[in-house]
Amino acid sequence: MFKKAWLLFINTFSISMTANSGYAMLGVIKNRFVDKYGWFTKEEMEDYIALAQSCPGPIACSSTMIIGYQACGFIGAFASVLGVLIPPFVMMVIVTYFYTFISTNTYVRIFIDGMQAGVCAMLLDVVLGLFKGVMKMNDIFYYIMVVFCFLFVRLTKISIFYLALLCIAVAVIKTFMIRKKVEENA
Amino acid sequence: MISLLDIFLNFLKIGLFAFGGAYAVIPLIEEQMVTNTGWMSFSEFSDLVAIDELTPGPIIVNSSTFIGMKLGGVPGAIVATLACVIPGAIIALTLVRLYSKYKEIPVINEAMRILKCMSVALIFSVLIKMFLSAVFPSGIEVFSDVDILSLVMVIASFFALKRFKLNPLLVMLTCGTVRLLLSLIR
Numbered sequence: 001m002f003k004k005a006w007l008l009f010i011n012t013f014s015i016s017m018t019a020n021s022g023y024a025m026l027g028v029i030k031n032r033f034v035d036k037y038g039w040f041t042k043e044e045m046e047d048y049i050a051l052a053q054s055c056p057g058p059i060a061c062s063s064t065m066i067i068g069y070q071a072c073g074f075i076g077a078f079a080s081v082l083g084v085l086i087p088p089f090v091m092m093v094i095v096t097y098f099y100t101f102i103s104t105n106t107y108v109r110i111f112i113d114g115m116q117a118g119v120c121a122m123l124l125d126v127v128l129g130l131f132k133g134v135m136k137m138n139d140i141f142y143y144i145m146v147v148f149c150f151l152f153v154r155l156t157k158i159s160i161f162y163l164a165l166l167c168i169a170v171a172v173i174k175t176f177m178i179r180k181k182v183e184e185n186a
Numbered sequence: 187m188i189s190l191l192d193i194f195l196n197f198l199k200i201g202l203f204a205f206g207g208a209y210a211v212i213p214l215i216e217e218q219m220v221t222n223t224g225w226m227s228f229s230e231f232s233d234l235v236a237i238d239e240l241t242p243g244p245i246i247v248n249s250s251t252f253i254g255m256k257l258g259g260v261p262g263a264i265v266a267t268l269a270c271v272i273p274g275a276i277i278a279l280t281l282v283r284l285y286s287k288y289k290e291i292p293v294i295n296e297a298m299r300i301l302k303c304m305s306v307a308l309i310f311s312v313l314i315k316m317f318l319s320a321v322f323p324s325g326i327e328v329f330s331d332v333d334i335l336s337l338v339m340v341i342a343s344f345f346a347l348k349r350f351k352l353n354p355l356l357v358m359l360t361c362g363t364v365r366l367l368l369s370l371i372r
Contacts, residue, residue: 051281054294056204057274058244065275066282077279081271088243089267092251093260095241107366114365115236116320117336118358121343122239123313126209130306142303149307160217160308164203167304171297
């Protein structure tokens with residue numbers, strides 16, 4: 001059991017060190033634990049990843065945690081999430097340390113301000129990508145939700161945490177209504 | 187001095203609501219750190235988004251480590267990073283125990299779809315703020331003080347990302363370098 005936990009730790013650690021996005025990690029994780037170790041079947045792995053996508057927080061953490069738990073219980077979950085977290089944590093501690101020292105330097109400041117243009121473009125690309133996902137849902141209801149959420153956040157001062165709760169409530173009501181309709185038709 | 191407990195609770199909240207992909211957490215951080223607590227200025231937040239893009243690792247982990255470190259040193263960073271993954275951990279382990287074989291859960295799927303709509307709207311809203319602060323450094327009221335270089339770089343970067351599929355990292359570093367070089371020439 002401890003050997004498995006140790007394997008989980010070193011694998012997630014090495015994957016987390018080299019992969020630069022959550023989704024890139026998933027491919028490598030699949031590859032290691034399905035093909036190399038044979039701990040799970042391909043179908044099981046897909047189920048875990050689908051499950052991980054329904055969890056808040058980074059997909060890298062939730063997916064490896066589920067895998068670790070399925071492999072050897074809580075110790076496995078703990079070992080794998082620690083493995084995922086340590087590399088970005090150490091790196092960011094170092095980055096922040098340097099940032100606090102150099103961010104007041106005039107030239108560094110100009111450089112970072114210049115990068116903001118690239119950040120805006122990148123975010124616009126992200127928004128368009130996400131919006132394409134909404135378009136794929138192919139239902140006017142979701143367009144209305146996008147517009148509603150946008151107006152909510154621009155026009156009211158209410159915290160977006162309440163907006164998230166409201167969205168979840170809408171989801172519950174909508175599912176309930178669809179089920180009722182199906183039952184009535186049956 | 188901000189207590190570790192404060193840091194913990196704030197990141198627990200962010201971790202709990204960070205549904206729907208890597209970028210969904212950006213508006214939550216802006217809301218909680220800039221608007222609600224005032225622990226960061228908007229320009230620090232913009233820097234953080236740029237740093238998130240420059241560094242590998244999940245955005246939410248990198249951001250919490252960065253902010254935790256700024257607020258309370260290494261202990262702050264540890265507390266913030268752990269807090270942001272705890273809600274996801276609890277939910278992931280609960281789901282995997284309830285559904286040892288993942289079945290379609292209509293409510294959760296619906297909620298994820300609606301939350302995706304929300305994150306499109308929220309990220310777009312943050313993008314507008316960042317764009318305005320990059321292009322109108324003295325505020326939107328001072329319309330004459332438009333930063334044309336920024337505007338041109340945003341458009342050029344967007345084309346570089348969309349048309350030529352350039353690496354976002356490269357695009358951002360180029361923006362920073364261009365700005366720095368032009369300021370040195372002047």
